[in-house]
Amino acid sequence: MPYNDPEPEDPMALNGVAFEATPDAALEAAYTFAEELARLGQPENSILYLFQSPQYQGPYSAFQALGIDTVTQVIKECCTAIASCRAALRDCHLAPGKDPGCETAAPWRCEGPQSH
Amino acid sequence: MPNVYNWQLGRDMGYPYEAEYPKRQFAFVFNTNRCIGCQTCTMACKSTWTFSKGQENMWWANVETKPYGGYPQHWDVKILKLLQQANPDAQTWTPGDASNPRQPYGTFDGKTVFEAAEKMLSPDSARVLGYLPKDEEWINPNIYEDNPSGKTGIKGQYDTSGTSLPEHKTWFFYLARICNHCQYPACVAACPRKAVYKRPEDGIVLVNQQECRGYRKCVEACPYKKTMYRGNTRISEKCVGCYPRVEGSDPESKGLPMETRCMAACIGQIRMQGTVLLNEDGTWAEDRNHPLYYLVHVAKVALPLYPQFGTEPNGYYIPPRWVPRPYLHQMFGPGVDAAIERYMYPDRELLAVLQLFRRSNRIIYRYKMEEGPKVYEGTLRGKPFEMYDDTVIAYGPNGEELFRTKIEEPIYVRPAVHQNSI
Numbered sequence: 025m026p027y028n029d030p031e032p033e034d035p036m037a038l039n040g041v042a043f044e045a046t047p048d049a050a051l052e053a054a055y056t057f058a059e060e061l062a063r064l065g066q067p068e069n070s071i072l073y074l075f076q077s078p079q080y081q082g083p084y085s086a087f088q089a090l091g092i093d094t095v096t097q098v099i100k101e102c103c104t105a106i107a108s109c110r111a112a113l114r115d116c117h118l119a120p121g122k123d124p125g126c127e128t129a130a131p132w133r134c135e136g137p138q139s140h
Numbered sequence: 141m142p143n144v145y146n147w148q149l150g151r152d153m154g155y156p157y158e159a160e161y162p163k164r165q166f167a168f169v170f171n172t173n174r175c176i177g178c179q180t181c182t183m184a185c186k187s188t189w190t191f192s193k194g195q196e197n198m199w200w201a202n203v204e205t206k207p208y209g210g211y212p213q214h215w216d217v218k219i220l221k222l223l224q225q226a227n228p229d230a231q232t233w234t235p236g237d238a239s240n241p242r243q244p245y246g247t248f249d250g251k252t253v254f255e256a257a258e259k260m261l262s263p264d265s266a267r268v269l270g271y272l273p274k275d276e277e278w279i280n281p282n283i284y285e286d287n288p289s290g291k292t293g294i295k296g297q298y299d300t301s302g303t304s305l306p307e308h309k310t311w312f313f314y315l316a317r318i319c320n321h322c323q324y325p326a327c328v329a330a331c332p333r334k335a336v337y338k339r340p341e342d343g344i345v346l347v348n349q350q351e352c353r354g355y356r357k358c359v360e361a362c363p364y365k366k367t368m369y370r371g372n373t374r375i376s377e378k379c380v381g382c383y384p385r386v387e388g389s390d391p392e393s394k395g396l397p398m399e400t401r402c403m404a405a406c407i408g409q410i411r412m413q414g415t416v417l418l419n420e421d422g423t424w425a426e427d428r429n430h431p432l433y434y435l436v437h438v439a440k441v442a443l444p445l446y447p448q449f450g451t452e453p454n455g456y457y458i459p460p461r462w463v464p465r466p467y468l469h470q471m472f473g474p475g476v477d478a479a480i481e482r483y484m485y486p487d488r489e490l491l492a493v494l495q496l497f498r499r500s501n502r503i504i505y506r507y508k509m510e511e512g513p514k515v516y517e518g519t520l521r522g523k524p525f526e527m528y529d530d531t532v533i534a535y536g537p538n539g540e541e542l543f544r545t546k547i548e549e550p551i552y553v554r555p556a557v558h559q560n561s562i
């Protein structure tokens with residue numbers, strides 16, 4: 025920490041202060057975000073895009089700390105394991121079996137038109 | 141002071157009123173690993189309940205960046221400091237048998253906000269250790285929370301050029317918060333007019349607007365700072381648990397219990413809310429296939445927020461995996477390590493229950509799993525890992541099926557003819 029005695033009464037006290045992380049925090053954060061997004065069915069390149077975007081501060085800071093090679097490998101590992109099921113297209117206007125031309129972590133299986 | 145049993149602390153504790161429990165209890169689980177800090181939940185609440193004059197600085201639902209932020213500012217640092225002063229270096233836990241539902245986190249040996257009050261406060265009528273936040277602490281939610289660090293050793297000043305900022309290995313996570321509709325609410329304990337009460341049907345804690353005279357005792361007492369004072373009406377207000385939705389009397393709910401606005405709006409799919417059955421002693425009744433019971437008492441991945449405060453909060457959190465453990469132990473108690481280990485390597489049932497989050501706005505009362513084929517066998521982070529495409533089915537209060545979903549993520553593609561297509 026830049027100084028030793030943060031005062032909770034001081035509205036600036038915790039600003040401009042860095043709380044040190046454990047050595048593996050960035051890697052753990054990268055695995056967490058990659059796993060959660062893989063569970064949501066996101067493809068590898070979308071997840072990498074998110075890591076590279078400063079708008080998403082958590083993944084971005086992990087990306088800065090780890091670099092592209094490690095992050096790409098983490099994403100690949102998570103997508104291989106977690107997103108190994110096929111994503112099912114529901115409420116799709118295309119005929120069953122037709123490729124909708126979207127990218128996902130896993131191959132599509134189009135279930136055809138459905139009503140909700 | 142009467143004694144009540146607090147299962148989160150694993151022991152009896154002093155509380156100003158005799159124990160009395162609702163039939164079912166409003167409860168929720170937030171998965172901090174998924175929150176993206178988008179504040180959609182915050183705005184869903186704001187636009188429903190607190191959009192009027194006098195409520196400008198009132199955010200019943202808020203999301204703060206930990207460890208830097210808080211709404212009101214420094215709320216948890218301040219209450220932890222007060223407890224530390226009341227009971228120096230003795231806010232500790234004794235480990236116990238995690239399989240005992242009456243004390244799954246062991247026993248808390250320190251003092252709660254009720255017990256510390258006996259030592260710290262005068263006059264004797266003061267019932268809860270707390271403090272009244274200043275106006276400045278309420279009016280700037282999220283201010284400075286996401287600012288970058290300045291130069292080492294220069295206090296309270298940002299770097300002027302930003303050309304060579306120091307590189308720190310820092311961490312943060314988003315903590316979403318609403319009122320915890322506590323089993324032993326500090327707001328209820330503190331109100332001299334008994335204007336704050338807990339509903340017997342669902343345990344939702346409300347302020348009776350006719351009875352409240354704006355003494356702000358509840359604002360001072362709530363350790364989570366979730367009661368708020370409204371200047372133009374001179375009475376206090378708080379999260380109402382969206383009770384018309386929960387009881388099914390909201391026109392949109394069509395008579396069936398519905399999750400609250402902040403839950404239903406969650407973009408990151410981090411939130412699940414429901415009502416759990418209680419035993420006569422206030423502990424959770426075994427309800428093996430209730431998703432909240434499963435997450436809190438079977439998988440034990442969801443933990444109460446600052447259980448040491450002693451109010452037995454009904455908000456439970458899956459802790460963030462990457463955050464230093466001492467910080468998490470302080471925030472979520474001794475269950476942290478086991479919860480993270482379990483969450484990192486989920487089994488079939490946990491994966492299935494996690495799929496129930498935000499598939500529907502209806503409150504889930506029960507789930508059932510139907511086993512599917514194995515779709516992956518390999519390793520994840522050096523450990524064996526298997527995935528099965530199981531189906532999980534959610535049921536409503538009368539046993540009716542609400543929805544069913546699979547581990548494989550369904551993705552909905554809108555036809556070009558949808559009304560809102562561009």
Ligand code: SF4
Pocket residue numbers: 318319320321322325326327328345361362363364365366367378451
């Ligand atoms: S969180 Fe605060 S306001 Fe809500 S019930 Fe508990 S003590 Fe009362």
Ligand code: SF4
Pocket residue numbers: 184185186188189200201318319379380381382400401402403
């Ligand atoms: S439960 Fe309802 S009233 Fe309470 S914070 Fe959420 S949206 Fe607001």
Ligand code: SF4
Pocket residue numbers: 174175176177178179180181182203314316405406407408409410411
């Ligand atoms: S809507 Fe959900 S993801 Fe967004 S800030 Fe709120 S809790 Fe987090």
